[in-house]
Amino acid sequence: MSVRTPRLPRPTPSRRAFGAATVTAVAALAAATLLPTGQAGAADTSLRSLAEAKGIYFGTAMTQGDLNNSALTTVAGRQFGMLTPGNEMKWDTTEPSQGTFDFAPADRIASFAQTNSMKLRGHTLVWHSQLPSWVSSLPTAQVKAAMENHITNEVAHYKGKLYSWDVVNEPFNEDGSFRSDAFHNAMGSGFVADALRTARAADPNAKLYLNDYNIEGQNPKSDAMYNLVKSLKSQGVPVDGVGFQAHFILGQVPSTFQANLQRFAALGVNVAITELDDRIQLPASTTGLAQQAGDYAAVVNTCLAVTGCVGITQWGVGDADSWIPGTFPGYGAATMYDADYRPKPAYAASVTALGGSAGSSPTPGASCKVTGAVNAWNSGLTEDITLTNTGSTTINGWSLAFTLPAGQTVTSSWNASLTPAGGQVAATNLGYNGTLAPGASTSFGFQATHTGKTSLPALFSLNGAPCTTA
Numbered sequence: 001m002s003v004r005t006p007r008l009p010r011p012t013p014s015r016r017a018f019g020a021a022t023v024t025a026v027a028a029l030a031a032a033t034l035l036p037t038g039q040a041g042a043a044d045t046s047l048r049s050l051a052e053a054k055g056i057y058f059g060t061a062m063t064q065g066d067l068n069n070s071a072l073t074t075v076a077g078r079q080f081g082m083l084t085p086g087n088e089m090k091w092d093t094t095e096p097s098q099g100t101f102d103f104a105p106a107d108r109i110a111s112f113a114q115t116n117s118m119k120l121r122g123h124t125l126v127w128h129s130q131l132p133s134w135v136s137s138l139p140t141a142q143v144k145a146a147m148e149n150h151i152t153n154e155v156a157h158y159k160g161k162l163y164s165w166d167v168v169n170e171p172f173n174e175d176g177s178f179r180s181d182a183f184h185n186a187m188g189s190g191f192v193a194d195a196l197r198t199a200r201a202a203d204p205n206a207k208l209y210l211n212d213y214n215i216e217g218q219n220p221k222s223d224a225m226y227n228l229v230k231s232l233k234s235q236g237v238p239v240d241g242v243g244f245q246a247h248f249i250l251g252q253v254p255s256t257f258q259a260n261l262q263r264f265a266a267l268g269v270n271v272a273i274t275e276l277d278d279r280i281q282l283p284a285s286t287t288g289l290a291q292q293a294g295d296y297a298a299v300v301n302t303c304l305a306v307t308g309c310v311g312i313t314q315w316g317v318g319d320a321d322s323w324i325p326g327t328f329p330g331y332g333a334a335t336m337y338d339a340d341y342r343p344k345p346a347y348a349a350s351v352t353a354l355g356g357s358a359g360s361s362p363t364p365g366a367s368c369k370v371t372g373a374v375n376a377w378n379s380g381l382t383e384d385i386t387l388t389n390t391g392s393t394t395i396n397g398w399s400l401a402f403t404l405p406a407g408q409t410v411t412s413s414w415n416a417s418l419t420p421a422g423g424q425v426a427a428t429n430l431g432y433n434g435t436l437a438p439g440a441s442t443s444f445g446f447q448a449t450h451t452g453k454t455s456l457p458a459l460f461s462l463n464g465a466p467c468t469t470a
Helices: 025-031 047-053 065-070 069-080 105-116 140-157 182-187 190-202 220-236 259-264 285-305 345-353
Strands: 001-004 013-017 059-063 082-086 119-127 164-169 207-212 241-244 247-249 270-281 309-314 368-377 380-389 400-401 407-415 417-418 422-430 439-449 460-463
Touching: 047 059, 047 069, 047 345, 059 065, 059 069, 059 407, 065 069, 065 105, 069 105, 069 190, 082 105, 082 439, 105 119, 119 190, 140 182, 140 190, 140 439, 164 241, 182 190, 190 207, 190 220, 207 220, 207 270, 220 259, 259 270, 259 285, 270 285, 285 309, 285 345, 285 400, 285 422, 285 460, 345 400, 368 460, 407 417
Parallel strands: 001 407, 059 082, 059 309, 082 119, 119 164, 164 207, 207 241, 241 270, 247 270, 270 309
Antiparallel strands: 013 368, 368 380, 380 439, 400 422, 400 460, 407 439, 417 422
């Protein structure tokens, strides 16, 4: 798009401004007060309540060490309605030596879930990783009995307390072949059916899932999972759902995501996003955070669009407890909450996708105010935006992120560089207007086409911190 300094000529329009009765969701942001970390406004606007109103859940994952972090637990207890133990139910913790079980760490996670009225997801019973060496050292003929004994004891311990189990985790290689691990080596592909049947016998009511990563789009690995589930269903094996981990890279949500989930649901199983995060190459820019917001919204919208998608779980509560930086050097900022457990644009986008008012979730410490007006006609409009630094320090270089209403597409701009042309947009200063002293303001604008929605943008954030409007 072109960028230029002078204002563009425009026809005599109808006029809309912040604060006017004709402005819809944006008006709520103007009246919002700054709330403590993790709070998102009224009690009925949390992720969990908005998701439940749509008939799904929104969950998170925690480890027992997280229970000592009050900022994390405050956000987790308020915002999420499903809890997955990060490590505490895995084999190396629950049965570190053969026949010796330790459920105390997982019980602490379960207790937190119960105290906060959260459902609990069991993760995971059979997995090639975090497997104690004694299992891999067993003679082949003894593996089946050891697996069945492990599943029976662990599932029975939590009988009636869990919503679901990830019974078998990550059984496939990227090419769709089964992993060569202790279970497949001993029993062939039949270990999956045996594990599911054993879990069902131990708890007839828990939902039983297969769970894997890189199966979100249609590819050889997801085809293998699809064929496995289809075969299991035809044999009467108790498989209730498939978990799609959804460890995404920024901007790479597969275009076939929805169609893929739908084909699994058509087999008669539930589908769930079980370990969602969206990693960004560090340092995260405002543009990157805006793209991440779009990715999160796409995931929520996909789940809502697929009959049989029962919920979404983010892997970790905030960036500070995410596994990404330790596993993928140079990447991070993968969750909806920053390192201080303050909501990021991805949180606001998720709230909006769930039908809530994103304007009710300002970040504490926001240091900007935005005012604006729209002039609209036929299929075109112009928008004038004024940004004010309400903080106590000078801003040297700014990027103002916001969300355009559906159907608006930027065609040109002045006093700022805007990209992309629609959806989650970032307006970046030019060479002459990048410095904003405390109390100082700058203005920019753009011309756009529209398909009927002529309201102002929403979800303004300056360098990652949401702004108030007036």
